[in-house]
Amino acid sequence: MEITLYRYRTRNSRWNGQDFTFEELQDLAASMNLLPFQGDEEDRQFGFAHCAARENIIYGLFVQKFPKKITDYDSQTKEELNQILTDTGEYLFLFFPDRYELYLQTKRSADLPSQDQMVKRFIGAFQLAVANRKFFFTAIDVTEDEIDRERILELFYKESDAVTELELEDFDRQLVYEEKSKRNGQIQTYFNPIDKYQPAMEEAALRLGNNAQKISMKAKQGQSFKKDPIARAALEASRKPVKITYSKDSEVHVEYGLTKKKEVLTIEASDFDLDDQIEGILRQIAGRDTLRRRPGNDNQIRLV
Numbered sequence: 001m002e003i004t005l006y007r008y009r010t011r012n013s014r015w016n017g018q019d020f021t022f023e024e025l026q027d028l029a030a031s032m033n034l035l036p037f038q039g040d041e042e043d044r045q046f047g048f049a050h051c052a053a054r055e056n057i058i059y060g061l062f063v064q065k066f067p068k069k070i071t072d073y074d075s076q077t078k079e080e081l082n083q084i085l086t087d088t089g090e091y092l093f094l095f096f097p098d099r100y101e102l103y104l105q106t107k108r109s110a111d112l113p114s115q116d117q118m119v120k121r122f123i124g125a126f127q128l129a130v131a132n133r134k135f136f137f138t139a140i141d142v143t144e145d146e147i148d149r150e151r152i153l154e155l156f157y158k159e160s161d162a163v164t165e166l167e168l169e170d171f172d173r174q175l176v177y178e179e180k181s182k183r184n185g186q187i188q189t190y191f192n193p194i195d196k197y198q199p200a201m202e203e204a205a206l207r208l209g210n211n212a213q214k215i216s217m218k219a220k221q222g223q224s225f226k227k228d229p230i231a232r233a234a235l236e237a238s239r240k241p242v243k244i245t246y247s248k249d250s251e252v253h254v255e256y257g258l259t260k261k262k263e264v265l266t267i268e269a270s271d272f273d274l275d276d277q278i279e280g281i282l283r284q285i286a287g288r289d290t291l292r293r294r295p296g297n298d299n300q301i302r303l304v
Contacts, residue, residue: 003092005103005263005281008119010137018056018098024134025053025097032060032129038121039065046121048129049090050274056098059278062091062122064113091118092277094285097135103263103285143261152241152257162224164252165245166217166231168238173209176202176237188236191229201229209237 032048039045044065051060065088072081092105104122106115113121123140130136156163179188180202190201208215215234217225225231226246235241241257265284 003265003277003281004106005092005094005265005285006106006115007143007259007261007263008102008104008140009143010100010102010140012138013097013100014136015097015134020097020134022053022055025056025058028130028133028135029053029058029060031133032058032126035125035129037063037065038125038128047125056096057282058095058097059274060093061274062093062104062118062125064089064091064118064121066113089113092274092281093122094278094281102140103281145261146259147240148257148259149239149241151255152244153235155244155246155255156226156235160226160244160246160248162247163226163231163244164219164224164247165243166215166225166235166241167243168215168234168241169213170240171209171212171237172239173206173237175239176205176209179236188232190232190236192227197229201233204230205233205236208234212237
């Protein structure tokens with residue numbers, strides 16, 4: 001099953017980083033479940049259901065009731081028979097308070113309320129659920145794709161003992177020149193210890209920057225790309241290093257250099273089981289190395 005999640009960042013958050021306990025998360029999830037559905041009209045109400053806490057996240061469903069017009073035809077007279085029913089839309093959400101991030105499912109339908117309207121309702125209901133509690137925020141920012149290239153370089157060259165997988169995108173030969181300029185004109189150490197090979201490897205990096213679109217590399221059992229000249233040339237020319245798998249102190253780690261504003265995920269769930277779906281989502285997004293920068297952003301969604 002394929003779902004689409006949009007990523008948002010909370011604004012004016014009352015809490016600070018990881019300054020909270022699991023019990024506080026459980027308390028918030030319980031408050032969200034107890035909050036009555038909001039809205040003046042019975043067929044346009046909204047609220048939370050099946051909320052729970054685990055590790056550093058809160059997850060559940062945001063539910064919206066909405067009127068839906070059903071058109072049928074009388075089999076004898078062929079006349080239209082219109083009926084207005086109350087339908088519901090269920091949106092998965094995952095809230096990471098330590099990252100100040102919210103992932104919220106989106107769906108396309110002519111009958112469903114718009115995404116902006118749904119987000120405003122989510123904020124309003126959330127604020128009611130956390131009234132006078134720690135996890136209060138005033139608005140959420142619409143995020144953009146974010147790339148932390150420097151973090152991947154730090155892992156590759158300094159922190160890792162071995163690198164077994166790389167996924168690289170967005171190659172640009174100009175980046176090779178930019179990186180060389182940062183080193184005051186010195187060539188990157190592509191091939192060690194044979195210095196006479198360095199200019200040839202720089203030319204290889206330039207050609208990758210000119211010709212490559214996407215490169216995925218996976219090492220054989222027991223091998224590593226950490227000192228591989230081809231891997232270094234590819235990394236030098238890639239503006240968007242997507243993924244790195246590395247080992248440190250005999251432990252394997254996976255980190256991502258790209259945090260997307262929209263995640264289109266395929267999860268396995270033959271029947272509707274919220275916990276199974278959350279497991280599938282977390283396997284794909286929870287370990288990603290999201291950025292902690294908090295720039296100003298006028299593209300906010302506020303409760304109005």
